[in-house]
Amino acid sequence: MSDGKTFFEKAVELNDAPVKNGLCSICKGAHRLCGKDRCPLMIKFYSQQRTMPLIDMKDLAGSSPPSVFVGRYGYPKVDIGPLIPPEFGDTTVMDRPELWMGKSIDEIVDFRFRLVRGKYRIDATDFRKSGRIVDNVQELALTEKPVDVEASFSQKPRGRIVLDDEIQPFGPSARMERMKMGNGRFERNLEKGFYDTDMKAADAVVQAYRNGTLISEIEKAFSVGTLGIGRNRRFVPTRWSITAVDDIIGKDMLKTTKFYDTIDDFRIYQWEQLDNRWLIMLMPCTWRFELIEAWYPNTTWNPMGKTVDIISDCEFFDGRTEYAHIGGCYYASRMAVNELLTKERRTAGAVIMREAHPGYVMPVGVWNVRENVRAALKTVPYHYENLDQALAHVDRVMDIKRDTWIRNSGVMRDWIVQRRIEDYY
CATH class of the missing domain: 2.40.50 (OB fold (Dihydrolipoamide Acetyltransferase, E2P))
Incomplete structure (x- = not known):
């Protein structure tokens, strides 16, 4: 290149985080030493070069x-x-x-x-x-x-x-x-929230959502201080506003969905996108929710690992009191599940299992979780009479088998213990 630097050296300069291991310098994007299908630095770099x-x-x-x-x-x-x-x-x-x-x-x-x-x-x-x-x-x-x-x-x-x-x-x-x-027309539901300076921000978010405003549109309005009681309005960092809107909408739906009748059997929904494999299990019980993520070696959050890194967060009927360790993905997926329960006027326990494989070479945002869970829940589910049958489906579809999922699941372990107690008595 004109300044004497290679394409790869330029790509490293454009990276959003320091390259912490020596593999990148040795590989230079050509030998896939990190195990990823493609070099994420080069994907970013070539896109940047076009812009x-x-x-x-x-x-x-x-x-x-x-x-x-x-x-x-x-x-x-x-x-x-x-x-x-x-x-x-x-x-x-x-x-x-x-x-x-x-x-x-x-x-x-x-x-x-x-x-x-x-x-x-x-x-x-x-x-x-x-x-x-x-x-x-x-x-x-x-x-x-x-x-x-x-x-x-x-x-x-x-x-x-x-x-x-x-x-x-x-x-x-x-x-x-x-x-x-230039001149543009305001989204009508957000415009109402903007001019109503006596309405709380959470109420404005819920009202806009119920009237059909897209979540991505609500997030932007929430982040720039255009919703809420006039004197309390403030700008909110984008990453915080995304999670806040998912949390507000999800909690609002939960006020109703958790008191509906339960579904009649176990359901399994499955989906795959961007080398993320999703399996969503709905259980015939009172509200409880869990997101379990399995990050394979050479993925974004397990770049140098030798084994699959599994993290999870859950809640039961009374909800959470602490922020989920998984972050915004938890609230986005919980919101998506409650959209289905609201539509069906039923309640259920939900366990979302996510396998992030090496083809998922870079993070793209919480939307990836929200929209994939939504998409999965629009498919035709598989129905089973009991947990054992549902877990047999897990074994057939997912690379990680049931014992590992159960070991990392508070919701499934609780179900198994409760069934054993009921069977005993």
Whole structure:
């Protein structure tokens, strides 16, 4: 290359986290020494190479999907701003996870990395005197369809590509000095919440969801301080807003679903996407929920492991009092299960088993869990009379067998113990 650096050296520079092991330097993306099907650094790099010539300037204009981002580092002093692609037209798909099912990692990375993040520093708890840029960011988050945005930066967009298991990826960024946007129509349910300064944020979230607003749209409005009681409104980091919205909606549905009659038998739903294998077991009992994730060696959260790393979190009828260790994925999947129970007006216990295989080369956000669980629950389930039959299905479909799942499951172990007690008496 012109600066004397190899493609791989450039890719490492663009990585969102330090390369902590020597394999990358030895492999240089060619020998798959990490065991992954493809080098995630090179996937990111080649996507970035296609974008950089289009944004190699201090002024950028394009049609935002619409999309905004609120950072979390240094909270309450955080960076906010629009995400802008260097193109005009219908860019909706770039920021609508509900449309991403069936797309490959490469496709998702490619259109997400075309989104350039403008950064403008504010106090998230006292933003009202921060200028017109704040107003524009709020308006953009409420807008229903793509809207033209212009931004002027202090320097050309650069920086590392952001990849995270909580948030959708996006591309380079730059400090923003000016922002101008065209006229757009607000999403009607979010507009009602925006102008109702006496409604609590949680109530506004639930009302918008019940009236058909997409979760991805609600998350944006929640993050930019446009919902809630007027004096309490504040900007919320994007990764926090995603989890908060899933939690609020899920808990609201649970107020009703946990008191419905139970389903009549065991159900198994299965699904596979992005080399993630999903199996969802619904049990004929009162509400309880568990997410168990098995990360294979050479996957995002088990990069140097020699064995499968399994983590889990669960709750029973009375719910949780502590934040789930698994993070936002827990609340996203719990919400998705309750959508089905709400539709059927039934309750059940739910155990979600997830195998993340090496083909899942990089994290793409909580949406991946929410939308895959939703998709799985839209398939025709298998029905079984008892847990043993359901677990036999697990053995047939999943690489990890029943004993390992049970050993890592609070919900299934509890079921087995309770059945033994009932059988004894």
